[in-house]
Structure formats: structure tokens, C-alpha cells
Amino acid sequence: MKRTKTISIKDVAASANVSISTVSHVLNGTKHVSNELRERVFVSVKKLGYEVNPIASGLKSGKTNTIGVVVPSISNVFYSRLLHSIHAAALKKNYSVCIYETQQNLEYEMRYVEALRLKRVDGILLTSCVDTERPETKAYIKTLIGLNINNKHIPIACIDSDISPNLDAVTTDNVAGVYTATKHLISLGRQYIAYLAAPLYFQNSKERKKGYLMALNDSGIPVCEERIIEGDFSPDNGAVCMKKLLERGCQLDGVVVGNDQMAVGAVWAIKKHGLKIPDDIAVIGFDDNYPASLITPSLSSISVPKDRLGSTAVDLLIERIRNPEAPRRLVRLPGKLIVRQTTDANSEAVWDLSGW
Amino acid sequence: MKRTKTISIKDVAASANVSISTVSHVLNGTKHVSNELRERVFVSVKKLGYEVNPIASGLKSGKTNTIGVVVPSISNVFYSRLLHSIHAAALKKNYSVCIYETQQNLEYEMRYVEALRLKRVDGILLTSCVDTERPETKAYIKTLIGLNINNKHIPIACIDSDISPNLDAVTTDNVAGVYTATKHLISLGRQYIAYLAAPLYFQNSKERKKGYLMALNDSGIPVCEERIIEGDFSPDNGAVCMKKLLERGCQLDGVVVGNDQMAVGAVWAIKKHGLKIPDDIAVIGFDDNYPASLITPSLSSISVPKDRLGSTAVDLLIERIRNPEAPRRLVRLPGKLIVRQTTDANSEAVWDLSGW
DNA sequence: ATTTTTGAAAAAAACGTTTTTCTGAATTTG
């Protein structure tokens, strides 16, 4: 194969009869160059078909124009949607995105953050699976805050998890969201409302539970500990927890669930138990993830603004890259009540197939 | 902020009292180095906390250890699942993955392939949305085949689309898959089986239709053109097409659909039309995408091996990177019949929530 | 009218590696 010499900025300079630095400045607009030379450079670039080498420029400038994205799961409907909006927003700002999937494994998360650091990405978007209550994680979070390579700071923005007052973050307004969900059930006349929580070591879960308690209090409904249960994240576990609640024998006519996954399991368990939804028990989840509209009965939920979550995160990160000294920012985005059949029997089943 | 000098291979060399090249060879294992020096190097590396700079090494070696992945949609359940397996496989081979989403837009696809070329990725995994029949695309495909930067070839492996006999590819065995699906309906005693095709300019769609025709022929069932219809990919359009079929008035007791999206729409339309599934009309899709198990009645389908599709593609690409001259490879992976309620009324509804 | 200041452009240094070439001793060969 004919292997011609690769043409570099040097060749352009020679062809245009100017210096290398002049070519660089013309190409980057970093310094004023007379119209004549500037024109000559452009002509030569076109003539030679010159293509800048980002690796070389990255070496000198210390920028990779790449942001790393770390998510628990790529194929999860929620995170893939997030990835979608991150991709769009990043591209608009001329960054490419490099993805890593932690599988909810903190060890992997640490490894991937480290990999991105060594790769010298310009910034990292992190959906951490860290348990902020465990003391061991303190060190890790400290690492994140001070993440750097060769004394160059690498900014991090957190998505959907506010793990440190020193890291930029964007999250859903969990308290307000579950407050709305609970109020919704109350407005339907429900009095005996259970709460099925996702693991409470998650900041989000804590906030959501708070919303439930606040709504009951504000409505003068007594809180009954027997109606509160904590599970893990899975649909299966949602079903198990719901079964436990039902078997406890306390009166029940509604249940607010900390996320859609578990809510789907809860719906399944209630049906299995021979009760009617929503007549006997109304159910509402949180997230409004893709399958919510598909199951029967379709699941009411609090819709999390996935697209804005992603684009806001990118904005935060890029602002931080540009200005490392700016004050830390935390953005809370409002959720939205989506009423479907698990709280309104008359609601028509409309399959939301936007995940396709 | 104290900004200490960044420590480089040079510092390691000085500290270990060896030459730079020796350090490099020790670190990369590219040449035999005596145990003594090798040990000294390791000690110095550890002592100084030296961290190799992949940008610099990339500049000289011409490798980025990055593969680009171009998919039509990141949030689509099928592609996100693909992305998941690609990520896992790539990581295992020490490559990072950079993603681009084309939104089924060929112009974007071209732009992103170009971006990846300029970025000098080591290889590209492409799920093209090209219409192989249009003559204009010939040029584009030729570009893909000869993709290079500075005369360095950039290999491409295609996923789920065999767009050129000159590009490595991995696809599902579409013919066999739809053949199996159709035979399944026939085995249930169905005689008047319609075929709802995805756009036939897609290679996959053509192959799938072929499987339908073959199955009818092999079973001695006459092919009736009136029972064949071509749509686009969407659920909505699936419903529209199904409605048309129903209104044509020809006898119908089964329908094979070219993909799950349209199948879901078809199910919806049949229900709307007041017919019972599967009693009046049995339905089977293709892909076994996530929502298939969630809708009511749950959708029978041909399961596409998404994970193997991704990992095989990575394997193909990396082998190609290592050996650009090897003969072209096309891998066809078998699909698997998944029987659910749209073909078997007695099948129990089991929500597959693995997308979570 | 002489010294400063400015400005455009060139020259050179730097970025941190890998890879090629060079060196001199030790080993093998004829």
C-alpha cells in the first residue's frame, strides 16, 4: 500500500510560506494574523487536505475534549435515557462522551473514575452508587472532590445523587415529588397509605420518604410505622415487601412506592393477593420509567425530567471546566404527577413507547 | 495553589539512573531489560507516583485504545442493551468506548463516523441506518470500507446490519428466525397468516420476509400478496398497517411482524378491532425487546441475542485491528422462539424486568 | 531626533511518550 507521508501543520506552513505558529494561530483564532497570511493558510490547508491531530494538540494543551460518563447501568431505561440527553448536550458543546457502567458496584465505580482520570478526560459526569452513610466512603468522596492528575483538577458533576456539598449536582426534587404523589392519593380519599421505600441509605430515598411523611402530616393523617417498609430496588423485592405489608393486616387503601421498579412488583403482589387496583388499593410509583405505562393496570407515577437532568448536568460540568473557582451549584428539578390506572380506574391505557 | 511539576518518564529515568528508553521498555515490556534495572525502574515509578500519559503515548504510537460506537438511538431498549454488552466486551480488552447517536439520520451517521475518524479511534462499531438500495449510499459505503486517516486504515465492524461484503459484520439469522416464527403459527393450526414487514429497503427486513415466504412454501400454504404489508418501524404505524390488513377483508388467523415495535401496535389494533388474541388472531414479533413481556397480552417473539451481538462485534473489530489483512468475516447468530400469550393463551404472564 | 512601545510574524521550546539509531562490551563465528 502506498504510504504517503502524513501531512502536518508543518507542511501547511511550508506550503503557505509562513511559520508553524502562524498556522496554529490562524486555525485556532488565538492571535491576530493579517488577512493576507490568514488567506494563504486557508488555501494551503484546503489544498493539502490538512486535518488537525487532536492527540497532538491534546498533548500540548492538556485538553481531550472528552467527558466521561459513569452510570450504574447502560441498558436500564432510566440511565439510557439520561445517556441520550447527555450525548446530545455534550455534542452541542463539542465534547465526546466516553461511557462506563458500574453495575451498581462501588468498586467498579472507583475503578472507572480512576480510569477516566488517567485518560485525562476534561470532566466526569457521575451517577454514583455510593452509600453516603458508610464512613469508608468518606475517603472516596474526598478523592472525588480533589480528583486531579498532575495537579490538574478534574471536575465532577453528579447526576440524580447529591453526594457531597462540594460537588456540583443535579437531582430531582424528591421531597416535593413524593409529597405530590401522596397528596394525590389523599385527594382520592385514601386514608391508609403505606410507603414502600427504596434503600434508605440513598439520599434520594431519604428525601422521598420525607415527602411522604410531610404530606401525611399536612393532611392531619397519623403516621403509622407499620405501614412503612424498606426494600431494595428490584421489582421482585417490591413484590415481597408488598406481600409483607398486606399480611401485616393493617388497613390499607393506598401505597406510595419509592421507585417504579418496586411499584411494578407491588402491583403484581396486590393482584396476586386478589385485591383490585385501584379500587381496593391505589398505587403510585416514582420515576415514570418507560414500562410504567405498559403494564396492566398502567402505573401512576411521578415523572422525573430525565432529559433536563442530563442536559443540566452537562451544563454544570462544562461551566465548571471553564471556571473551576465558581461556587458549587446544586440544581433541583421538579417532577410531574402522571395519573394512570393504578390510581384512576377511568384513565385510558396509553402505551408510551418513546423508549423505542 | 501549589503547582508542582508534573512527573514524567524523564523523572523516573533520572531517579532510577537509567535512560528514558529503558523506562519505556520496562513499562511496556517491549524489550528485555536486566532484572536489576527493571527493579530500579519499578521502585522509582512507585516512589514518584508516576502515571503514564496516554495522550503522549498515543501521539507517538498512533493508538488511542478507544473504539467508537455509532447507534441509531441510545435510549432504545435494543441498542442500549447492545451498548451494555459492547461496553463489557471492550473493557475486557482494554478499550474505552465513545458513543454517538444518529437518531436514524444518515447525515448524522456520516458526521459521527467522520468525527471518530478525526478523533483517531482505533476502530468503529457501526449500526448503520443506511438504505443499501439507494445508489447515493454507494459512495458512503465505499468511504466506510476505505476509512483512514493519514493513510492509516480505521476498521469498522457492522452490527445487526450487513451493509457490505467488505465490512465485518454480525447479525441475527433473520431468515431462520422468521421461518421459525411462521412455522410456530402454522404448528398452532393457523392457515391465513399475514406478514407485516418493516421497511424492505433494510437488508434485515428483506431477509425476514424471505423467512416468512419460505415457511409458507415449505408447508404448502399459498402465499397471498393481500396478506403482506410494508410499514415503517413505529408502533403507531404497526397499528395502522394492521388496521389496513383487517379492513382488506381477507381471512386472517395469524400475523407475523417484522419487529416488536410494530407488533405491539398490531396487538393494539387487533384488540381495538374487537378480536381476541390469540384465539382469533395470533401475533408474533421479532427481537424480543424489553416491553414484549410487559404488554397484555404478552407478545410472543423471536429473541435476538443482544449480548452476543455486542460481544461478537467487539471481537470482530479487535481482531481486525490486530490483523487488517485477514479475510472478511460475517457472523450470523441464531434467534430463539419465545412463546407468550399472543400465540399461546395458556402462557402465564411473566414480566421480564431485566431492563431495570 | 532619540527612546519606548506596540505589533505581526518567525523561531524555538515544550508537551511526554515511543521508536530508531548508536555505542561499546560480550559473545559467537569462521
Next chain:
DNA sequence: CAAATTCAGAAAAACGTTTTTTTCAAAAAT
């Protein structure tokens, strides 16, 4: 035993940019 080969290691040359420094002339200031 002299010449050729191997070998470990050092030195130096690349890789293709950006950025700093230098140069020289023209404009501005004293």
C-alpha cells in the same frame, strides 16, 4: 584469533501540536 554477531543500554529522533520567546520594523512617546 580476528571478524562478525548479539546484546543491554543510552542517546537521540520522532510524533504534531501549542505556547513562549525572540526578532525586527513601524508607530508612539519623550
